[in-house]
Amino acid sequence: MPIDPDFQKNLKVTGEEKGVKVWGEIKPPEKLGIRGTIVAVDWDLCNGDEVCISTCPVNVFEMVDTPGHPISETKSNPINEAECIFCMACEVQCSEQAIKVTEG
Numbered sequence: 001m002p003i004d005p006d007f008q009k010n011l012k013v014t015g016e017e018k019g020v021k022v023w024g025e026i027k028p029p030e031k032l033g034i035r036g037t038i039v040a041v042d043w044d045l046c047n048g049d050e051v052c053i054s055t056c057p058v059n060v061f062e063m064v065d066t067p068g069h070p071i072s073e074t075k076s077n078p079i080n081e082a083e084c085i086f087c088m089a090c091e092v093q094c095s096e097q098a099i100k101v102t103e104g
């Protein structure tokens with residue numbers, strides 16, 4: 001199942017780390033929720049393959065260690081989401097459909 005495209009309606013902000021909002025209930029290390037708003041990454045789907053890192057022309061993402069998560073122990077964090085130029089490359093390239101980019 002891909003990231004919920006309506007996560008901003010269906011989930012609540014439950015935290016913030018390094019200026020990146022956390023959406024949805026979290027129960028670390030197994031359940032980590034969605035990170036980011038303009039560029040949102042569902043950490044419970046992210047497999048840590050870093051395709052978004054190599055694809056993004058403006059370095060929106062950085063990898064974060066998430067030891068103990070059942071899918072992968074590193075996740076992509078949209079730390080520079082304000083820099084996004086809406087090329088949509090990350091959303092298209094993500095094999096797990098873990099990313100949702102919302103323009104405007």
Ligand code: SF4
Pocket residue numbers: 039055056057058059060083084085086087088089090091101
């Ligand atoms: S849409 Fe493009 S610019 Fe924005 S985060 Fe994804 S790859 Fe980077």
